[in-house]
Amino acid sequence: MSHIVSLIPGDGIGPEVVAATRKIIDASGIKIEWEEVQAGASVFKKGVPSGVPEETIRSIARTRCVLKGPLETPVGFGEKSANVTLRKLFETFANIRPVREFPGVSTPFSGRNLDIVVVRENVEDLYAGIEHMQTPGVAQCLKLISHKGCEKVIRTGFELARSEGRKSVHCATKANIMKLTEGMMKRVFEQVAREYADIRAEHIIIDNCAHQMVKKPEQFEVIITTNMNGDILSDLSSGLIGGLGFAPSANIGSGIAIFEAVHGSAPKYAGQDVANPTAVLLSGVLMLRYLGEIETARMIENAVLATIEEKRTVTKDIPGVQNPVGTRAYAEAVIANFGRKPSRLEARDYRPLRIPPLPQGAVTVKTDSRRTIGCDIFLESAHSPAELGNLLETLAPAYGFKLKMISNRGTQVFPDRGAQTDCVDHWRCRHLSTGDFPKAEALGAYLSALEANGLRWMHIEKLEEINGSPGYTKAQGED
Numbered sequence: 001m002s003h004i005v006s007l008i009p010g011d012g013i014g015p016e017v018v019a020a021t022r023k024i025i026d027a028s029g030i031k032i033e034w035e036e037v038q039a040g041a042s043v044f045k046k047g048v049p050s051g052v053p054e055e056t057i058r059s060i061a062r063t064r065c066v067l068k069g070p071l072e073t074p075v076g077f078g079e080k081s082a083n084v085t086l087r088k089l090f091e092t093f094a095n096i097r098p099v100r101e102f103p104g105v106s107t108p109f110s111g112r113n114l115d116i117v118v119v120r121e122n123v124e125d126l127y128a129g130i131e132h133m134q135t136p137g138v139a140q141c142l143k144l145i146s147h148k149g150c151e152k153v154i155r156t157g158f159e160l161a162r163s164e165g166r167k168s169v170h171c172a173t174k175a176n177i178m179k180l181t182e183g184m185m186k187r188v189f190e191q192v193a194r195e196y197a198d199i200r201a202e203h204i205i206i207d208n209c210a211h212q213m214v215k216k217p218e219q220f221e222v223i224i225t226t227n228m229n230g231d232i233l234s235d236l237s238s239g240l241i242g243g244l245g246f247a248p249s250a251n252i253g254s255g256i257a258i259f260e261a262v263h264g265s266a267p268k269y270a271g272q273d274v275a276n277p278t279a280v281l282l283s284g285v286l287m288l289r290y291l292g293e294i295e296t297a298r299m300i301e302n303a304v305l306a307t308i309e310e311k312r313t314v315t316k317d318i319p320g321v322q323n324p325v326g327t328r329a330y331a332e333a334v335i336a337n338f339g340r341k342p343s344r345l346e347a348r349d350y351r352p353l354r355i356p357p358l359p360q361g362a363v364t365v366k367t368d369s370r371r372t373i374g375c376d377i378f379l380e381s382a383h384s385p386a387e388l389g390n391l392l393e394t395l396a397p398a399y400g401f402k403l404k405m406i407s408n409r410g411t412q413v414f415p416d417r418g419a420q421t422d423c424v425d426h427w428r429c430r431h432l433s434t435g436d437f438p439k440a441e442a443l444g445a446y447l448s449a450l451e452a453n454g455l456r457w458m459h460i461e462k463l464e465e466i467n468g469s470p471g472y473t474k475a476q477g478e479d
Contacts, residue, residue: 001031001292002031002032002033003030003031003032003033003065003291004032004033004035004062004063004065005032005033005034005035005063005065005066005067005287006035006037006056006059006060006063006065006066006067007022007034007035007036007037007066007067007068008036008037008038008039008040008056008066008067008068008069008071009036009038009068009069010039010040010068010069010070010071010265011040011041011042011069011070011071011072011265011267011270012070012072012264012265012266012267012269012270013069013070013265013266013267013269013270013275014040014068014069014070014071014265015069016270016271016273016275016277016327017069017261017275017276017277017279017280017281017327018067018068018069018277018280020277020280020281020327020328020330020331021067021277021280021281021283021284021331022034022067023331023335024281024284024300024331024334024335025284025288025300027335027338028296028299028300028338029296030288030293030296035059035063037053037055037056037059037060038053038056039051039052039053039056039068039071039082039086040071040072040073040082040265041071041072041073041265043056043082044073044082050080050082050085051071051073051080051081051082051085052082052085052086052089057089060086060090060256060258061090064255064256064257065256065257065259065287065290065291066086066257066258066259066260067259067260067280067283067284067287068086068258068259068260069260069261069265069280070260070261070263070264070265070266071083071265072264072265072267080129083260084127084129086251086258087122087123087251087258088123090253090256090258091123091253091254091256092122092123092251092252092253092256092257092258093121093122093123093149093152093153093156093252093253093254094119094120094121094122094152094153094156094157094251094252094253095119095120095121095122095230095234095249095250095251095252096117096118096119096120096156096160096249096250096251096252096286097117097118097119097120097230097234097237097238097247097248097249097262098115098116098117098118098248098286099114099115099116099117099118099234099237099238099240099241099246099247100114100115100116100241100345101113101114101115101241101345102241102242102246102305102308102309102345103305103308103309103342103343103344103345104308104309104310104311104318104320105241105242105246105308105318105319106319106320107240107241107242107319109217109240109241112217112218113218113345114217114218114240114241115221115348116213116217116220116221116222116223116237116240117160117164117166117221117222117223118223118225118230118233118234118237119153119156119157119160119222119223119224119225119230120153120224120225120226120227120229120230120231120233120234121149121150121153121185121225121226121227121230122153122227122230122251123149123227124144124145124146124149124226124227125143125144125145125181125226125227125228126141126142126143126227126228127227127228127231128142128144129141130142130144132458132459134378134380134426134458135380135424135425135426135458137424137425137426138424138425138426143178143181144181145180145181145182145184145185145226146184146364147184147188147364147365148358148364150184150185150188150189151188151192151358151364152356152358153224154171154185154188154189154192154224155192155356155358156252156353156355156356157169157222157224158192158193158195158196158199158201159353159354159355159356160222160353161196161199161221161222162196162198162199162351162354163350163351163352163353163354164348164349164350164351165348165349165351166199166221166222167199167200167221168199168200168201168202168220168221168222169193169196169199169200169201169202169221169222169223169224170201170202170203170204170209170220170221170222170223170224171185171186171189171201171202171203171204171223171224171225172203172204172205172206172209172223172224172225172229172233173185173186173203173205173206173225173226173229174205174206174207174229175203175205176205179473180471180472180473181226182206182226185224185225185226186203189201189203189224190203206225206229206233209223209225209233210232210233210236213233213236213237213240214236214240217237217240234247234249234262235262238262242319243317244261244262244263244264244279245263245276245278245279245317246278246279246282247261247262247263247279248261248262248279248280248281248282248283248285248286249261249262249283249286250283250286250287250290252290252353252355254355254357255355257287257290259283259284259286259287259290260280260283261279261280261283262279263279273326273327273328274315274316274324274326274327275315275327276314276315276317276318276327276330277327277330277331278304278308281300281304281334282301282304284300285297285300285301285304288300289350289352289353290353292352294350294351294352297347297350298347298349298350299338299339300334300338301347302337302340302341302342302346302347303334303335303337303338303339303340304334305341305342305345305346305347306337306340306341306342307330307333307334307337308342309342309343312333313325313329313330313332313333314330314333315327315330367466367467368467369465369466369467369468370464370465370466370467370471371437371464371465372433372437372462372463372464372465373432373433373437373463373464373465374401374404374430374431374432374433374437374462374463375401375431375437375443375460375461375462375463376428376429376430376431376460376461376463376472377428377429377431377447377450377457377460378426378427378428378429378457378458378459378460378461379426379427379429379450379455379456379457379458380425380426380427380455380456380457380458381425381427381454381455381456382425384423385406385408385413385414385416385423385427386414386416388406388414388427388429388455389403389406389414389415391453391455392406392429392431395446395449395450395453396431396446397434398446398449399438399442399443399445399446399449400433400434400435400437400438400442401431401432401433401434401438401446402431402432402433402434403429403430403431404430404431404432404478405430405475405478406427406428406429406430407427407428407430407475407476407478408421408423408424408426408427408428409421409423409424409426410428410475410476411475411476411477412475412476412477412478417477419476419477426458428475430463430475430478432463437462443460
């Protein structure tokens with residue numbers, strides 16, 4: 001079978017480590033037609049703000065499979081990260097980052113047979129990048145978590161556990177604090193887990209998870225988590241087995257995948273033939289598995305493990321190496337070791353990963369009932385809490401509202417609860433409707449009245465009751 005793959009050499013050391021990976025895969029006998037395209041720094045410099053040109057987008061849309069080197073996001077020009085742009089353009093919703101102990105790579109955790117996969121939601125959360133300056137001194141970033149986004153990555157995590165013969169899956173969240181957003185991930189995890197009775201499913205608080213990964217990492221097999229938590233936790237996991245130079249990753253979507261090393265472009269080493277290509281090479285192994293080339297993937301992975309275990313022809317970043325070689329010589333050594341296995345920790349058995357299909361369409365959660373009972377109006381003001389509260393209590397009734405409370409950075413400051421809050425000029429003013437929620441015209445008239453009294457409003461959030469439960473959280477100290 002022949003495969004077509006979009007190949008992005010990347011920036012810095014990218015072209016060297018990608019070339020080494022391509023050479024090894026080609027030497028395996030697999031037939032791959034490489035379609036080389038560009039993204040990253042060189043594209044930014046041509047004036048393409050995204051760092052991803054149209055010809056690259058067309059190639060990926062056609063091949064549906066990408067192997068890429070690290071991309072640089074230059075400082076001073078360009079816009080968002082080209083890496084993130086690629087992931088989001090093609091909705092690669094699951095970032096899969098396996099880490100495994102390497103024979104011959106000494107770390108404080110050597111001998112504990114670490115073999116962990118972090119499955120990170122890849123397109124939502126704070127990384128949606130929706131930010132606003134609320135006042136000149138207060139910035140906001142929206143944390144968006146959807147039921148559909150959670151379900152896709154959670155199902156992928158369970159299917160990955162099955163494909164690799166794993167027995168347990170953890171879901172790591174901060175649901176004890178962010179009960180609606182991080183809580184969404186926990187609730188969906190518990191729903192989906194019922195369909196995978198063959199796998200032990202456990203929820204763990206994210207900070208405890210980080211603590212346990214350093215204290216007793218061998219207890220984990222698969223960890224599913226939200227986007228920013230996953231970014232941090234997966235870097236931590238790579239530190240357990242030797243660093244980012246050994247950390248591959250796969251960005252999986254519906255019928256499309258992007259494979260890349262976790263590490264950066266390391267421009268100061270570019271062109272010196274010293275970079276370790278292991279992370280990109282193992283990303284290539286993940287790609288071969290994705291393409292159904294299971295046996296070839298196993299052969300290459302075993303050859304990599306055997307080469308590193310020997311320490312005769314490895315790059316200088318491998319701990320304890322006496323006579324390091326360059327990127328090209330390391331690639332030749334891996335090819336020479338085709339058919340060999342390390343003395344321990346050989347490649348594990350895999351079955352093809354099944355990506356579960358989900359219903360299409362924007363709405364995935366149906367409700368029995370919902371109603372709007374009020375709204376939070378966010379205001380900028382230099383008033384004291386009492387001054388602002390008294391003013392709003394006077395104004396609100398004429399427009400169908402009653403002021404319930406005012407909070408500052410999440411803590412109720414009006415009515416006074418005795419808190420010693422160091423207030424800033426950003427206030428959440430919670431209003432409840434005195435009858436049906438006012439029409440848009442009445443709400444607009446109230447906002448105009450606020451402005452007439454020197455109050456600048458930034459945005460409004462409706463307070464929803466969904467299936468009889470509050471669709472909002474209380475402030476600290478709010479009854």
